[in-house]
Amino acid sequence: MTSSDRLPIKMLHDRVLVKMSRDEGERRSSGGILIPATAQVSKRLIWAEVLAVGNHVRSVELGDRVLFSPDDRHEVEISGEDYLLLRERDIYAVAAQRVDANTGLNL
Secondary structure (H helix, E strand, C coil): CCCCCCCCCCCCCCEEEEECCCCCCCEECCCCCEECHHHCCCCCCEEEEEEEECCCCCCCCCCCEEEECHHHCEEEEECCEEEEEEEHHHEEEEECCCCCHHHCCCC
């Protein structure tokens, strides 16, 4: 399939399409030990970049980074790439330039 044969994708309702960075699953402990994504002891929230939003999404825009639970996601493959599909209500936080600086947190 060539790029001219691909169909555009429109997200519906309150859906958000995101992509996790490749290294999001693995992390390092404070002592430098590599902890694989499969060794999660407790629920750990994940950051991902927003690639598309539905017409009823109000708090998230393209390019934002969002924080969500790995339990609240649906995986989808598009043109050989893996993406995640979320509902806006399942997003815990948004990191973006437009967010008010008085939150006390910076990423």
